[in-house]
Amino acid sequence: MDIIAVVKFQSNWMEILASPFMRTALIAGILVAIASGLIGYFVIVRGSMFASHALAHIGFPGATGAALVGTSVLTGLVVFTVVGALAIGLLGKKANDREIATGTVLAFATGLGVLFASLASENTSTVTNILFGNLLAIPSSQLVVFAGFLAVLIVVLLVIFRPLLFASIDPPVAEAKGVPVKGLGITFMILLALVVSMAVTVVGVLLIFALLVTPAAAALRFTARPGWVIFWSSAIGVASVAVGLTIAAMINLPPSFFIVSTVFVIWLVAVATRREGRVQVPVGGHG
């Protein structure tokens, strides 16, 4: 009975969708989905899935601590994730050491986040929003910031696209060719920190993977051409935000679940579908 009371179809969902706060949510969601799509391919190519997950957790104390010092959640997120990104970036190549260090900091940061949350005697919904995201809680004043982040991301990516791709896929050769592999790696981590900060507001610390990695992973099932992967992962993200918000408006529940579910369904379909260009490599094939 209780569940049915909560999950109730709202016949006026079209009106709800047209309302200003829904429009803010939709625009914010689209900006974040595009940003995530732009960086998602590089996250996969560079094998930075864990780093992006970790950055979100490192942002957690930033977000809860922001309330403690009286600034916005986004500011707290950006400060913590950027510092975390620099630290992970500077840890450099040794993948194993880096993962251990990152994981250790991740755990510590999450603990710190819990401490800050209780010190600030935050109401639980704020903490829930940080952990699980809530598009509907994004103030319209933040749209400009999101648009600014996205613009920075687009401009920087356009400038460094090829060297970054080269350095991500083929670091030793890129290095020999004079590409600043380490510098590009740190630049990438800072961009990733900005995107993670945005994405946390949409899907939260715990669901970040769904927006940052899964759309690109789904797109990669169909194409391996960098431009197209980026296009399709952005498209998948935008579609998921739109579908998620619409369902949320229909039954008046927080959108995160529906956004993540839409991404999940698209990913399932992509995985189940025949893979582009899959060809059996003949055993002992003539090379």
Next chain:
Amino acid sequence: MLEFTDVSAVRGNTTVWSEGTFTVPTGAIVGVIGPNGSGKTTLLTMILGLLRPGSGELKVLGETPHRGDDRIGYVPQNYASIAGDSIRARDLVLLGLTGTQYGLRRTTSAQRARVDEVLTEVGAADFAKRRMSQLSGGQQQRIAIAQALVGKPQLLLLDEPLANLDIRNQQDIVTLLERINSERGIGILLVVHDLNPLLSVLDGAIYLLDGHPHYDNVDEIVSEELLTHLYGTAIKVVRTPQGDLFTRSA
């Protein structure tokens, strides 16, 4: 092609090798041999300008080595494990041409034509649209060579290009390298553990013996004492009645 004058290689606090004084003639096909950890990859790294000599002087194609030298093509060790699922072989080769360009630029038709040309040259045109992960080891090695060649280098460095290949693929790669060398006049330096597949094409070899690199012509390299000493296990050199040369552990 290479001039070493009392060069030493230092990594961290340890000297990997030292007192390298030798000259490698231009346009030669040269093997680099030595046991694991003897500093073969380090030698290539130095020629690429990624590691400065600890001491001494080194000239590569007449110049002090410097990063980003377009005259050198490079295929690193364990190339196959680098390239994965997220890029087509062809795009990887293209990056050899465009990967250092900043800013928004379209790939020119000349660049595309060059990629097609080099893919045909290495016999990779048929499978270049597949992802790297969908290729066999021999095919991946061809793509790696195509990427190194695409910028028209004068010197090709290959770090263990024959590792993990079956005998036929080893022979195919060797034949390909010989053709590149004779048709384009490109000097080739390749790290190998087994000299046998190469004996017919090598001009000479750099061998890392007791912490000092040397260069010799192939006839002098293929001596039982030297190889036995080099690998620390008894090696026999056998010459067949047909004049073919091969080495095996005694």
